[in-house]
Amino acid sequence: MTRSTRYSPNVLEQWKPYIQSLYLEQELTAPTVVETLETECDLSVTKRQLKLRFEAWGWFKKVRQEYYCAMNKVIETNTHLPRPLNFNVTLVRGQAPKLYEAAKIAKQAQRTTKTGKRRGRPIGEMSYEDALELLNHANIEILNDMPLVPPSRPLRTVVPNMELGEDDDSDSDTGFDTPPYVESDFETHRPLTGTSTLTGSRPGTGQDETPEEITQLFISMTLSIEPTDTRRLMWARFLGLNVGDAYRPLRLRESEGQLMKFAAYYVQQSLYSDTTLDSFDVATRAEAKENLKKLLIGDSMQILPTVFYIQAVIVSNEQAELLKQFYSDCCECAESVANVTSRIVLPIFRAGKLISQQGTSIGFTSPQEECEQEEHAIKEIMLKTELDADFHRSKDLLLSMNQGCSSTFAITQFHHAWAFHLMGDHQKCLDMLTEPTGLPLLHSVMGSSHLFTVNCYDIMAICYEKMGNGLAQHYIDYAYFQLRQCPYPLLPYKFRLLQHISRTHLRRSATIGVDVERGIQALEDVLRFRWDFFGAFHKATWFAAEELVQSLKKHVGSEAAERRRQELEASHAQAWQLRRHDR
Structure with missing residues (x-):
């Protein structure tokens, strides 16, 4: 055989x-x-x-239902035209687009709207401006030879989406209203043009890299530095695509090689190790730190999204000790470099180090322990005052360099609010995120589905929940909806967001008796994603399985929990047999 x-x-x-x-x-x-x-x-x-x-x-057979609704909204708004609008939709990357006519679009949109009403969710309900933005985001071409009805407000700049379709059996129930935040003119927060020592540009051209070029660049670099492994290509895709996604609004230059070597070391330890950094080759770790120093010396503000991405990977693997050592390395490097960039990023690194050492709400503790530790952090007024002063000095430096509306300023403002959220000052965090330089600026320069913007919604949901505000659930749902639009579903942050969604639903169910099903489903999603990517025997998969079983036991019953445990044990046994067979 x-x-x-x-x-x-x-x-x-x-x-x-x-x-x-x-x-x-x-x-x-x-x-x-x-x-x-x-x-x-x-x-x-x-x-x-x-x-x-x-x-x-880039192979898809179906168009997402929200795109049908967006096309139908544009058709209904432009009834003054002599004939209905048609659209060119590219389902398979690199092949000719497919023509979608108005009659088919209207029929599918009506079906989607009925499904949403039956399930109690407003699928397909969007404004004309949101519909135009969504079609632009998906690169769907509107076929017409006459002018359309102009939008009532300037359209926001969004990152082009590389994922248009949906699976044959995917869940299409993804409609949420945009949550309320401080209204502002998005056009006043455009990224600055021209060259900058903080952002840089493509060497010799002054042009931005395209998302496809960035993705291919990171994949090729990852493959060149990652040792031979049976999951090499999968790991390269995981690291390359997700780090590349964090750079879409920014610009790249000659420092990207140092950036990837810095990121690859820590991410690789998180994905393939059950120990801390101390047990690995000191020379390799020293090389990663040396690359970080070179990036700081070269004024590369691309460090911030990279650090946040590495943290998301480590947190998704439940590695508290690794996170402490990672931020210790970052602080050590920033303190050894005396320039503007190090002065800007050092407060962020110090906040991450402090928070990881305290073990607060990054994701390693239970809700009860989290509250106790956050209450302890609130009492440290002097420490928070010093941190606030450090951040304000960073912002003053950026403003003095004419970076007040740039992606660098938006990232710094985000980390400032994030630090206060983790230290327990939720009102301070909300105040900062609802400023014009908070969530509105992130929306403008990053796009609604970017990692930082989605994380901003998640943080605001947690803050509202801690303060007993009913807006919490709306922000959680919208964060999950936007994350599903992200072109890379294996984004490690998705694991953490799903866990937060599930835990929030289950906590609410203890008081009002609802949301158990949604909470359990989110935990099932976490387990499925980790099983598919990390494998059946990775400790992150085991953590997700155990949390699912314990939640079933607490909120559904011992019988359901035991039944699910037996199913998981059978799946593990089958995976073990396949593994032995392959060997």
């Missing part, structure tokens, strides 16, 4: 033309393609693994 070829993204790349003929030309479903590969090619692959490759290749 021959053994099936072991799955890897590299193997699927070799079979890509054949898979394309099955999935796109013969229009077979993903399960049928899996069976065909098993029987005809002796290639063992799961449906989830196959769909991840479809996503990476």
Whole structure:
């Protein structure tokens, strides 16, 4: 009996033309393609693994339902035209767009709206301006030869989306209203043009890198520095795409090699290690710190989104000790460099070090322990006053350098509010995020689905929840909705946000008796994402499984918890048998 070829993204790349003929030309479903590969090619692959490759290749068979509603909204608003509008939609990256006519769009949008009303969610309800922004975000072309009705407000700048479609069996229930925040003219917060020592540009051209160029750049660099491993390509995609996503509103220059070598070391330890940094090669760790120093000396403000991304990876793996050592390294490097950039980022590094040492609400403690530690942090008034002064000095430096409306200023303001949130001063955090230089500026320079913007909604939800404000649930739902629009579903921050959503729903259920189903479903999502990416035997997967079982026992019943535990044990046993078979 021959053994099936072991799955890897590299193997699927070799079979890509054949898979394309099955999935796109013969229009077979993903399960049928899996069976065909098993029987005809002796290639063992799961449906989830196959769909991840479809996503990476840009293959989609369906248009998301919110895009149907956006197209229909544009059609209904422009009834003055002599004929209905049509749209060009690109489903498969690199191939010709497909024509969608008004009749089909209206029918699908009506079906989506009815489904939303039946489920109690306003799917498809959006303004004309939001519809135009969404279509621009998805690169959907409006076919018309006459002017449209102009929007009532300037459209916000958004990051182009690389993911247009949805899976064959994906959940389409994703409609949420935009939460209320301080209204401001988004056009007044445009990123500054021209060269800057803090942002830089493509060497020799003065032009911004495109998202595709950034993604390919990070993937190639990751592959060049990451040692041989059976999951090498998957890890490269995980690191390269997600770090690349954090850089979309920024500009790159010659320091990107140092940036990747700095990020890759810490992320790799988080993904493949169960210990702390002290047990690894000192020379390798010293090299990572040396690259960080070079970035600081070179005035590279791309450090901030990189540090935040590394923190998200470490937190998603529940590694508190690793986070402490990471921020200690960052502080050590920033303190050894005396320039403007180090003075700007050092308060952020110090806040991260302080918070990780205290073990507050980054994600490692229970809600009760979290509250006790936050109350202790609030009493440290002198420390918070000093931190506030450090941040204000950083902002003054940026303003003096004409960076008041830039992405650098937005990131600094975000970290300022984030630090006070973690130290327990929720009202101070909300005040800062609702300033014109808070959430509105993040919306303008980053886009609604960017990591920082989504995290801003999440932080505001936690603050409102701590203060007993009913807006908390609305912000949580909207954060999750925006995160689903992110083109990279394996973003490690998604794990943490899903965990927060589930815990919030389950805490609320203890008092008002609802949201148990939504909380359990969010925990199931966390487990599924971690199982698919990290594998059945990674400790992050075990943490998610145990939290799911304990939540079922507490909120549903012992019988349901025991039944789910047995199912998980059976799945683990099956995964172990497959692992032994592959060896």
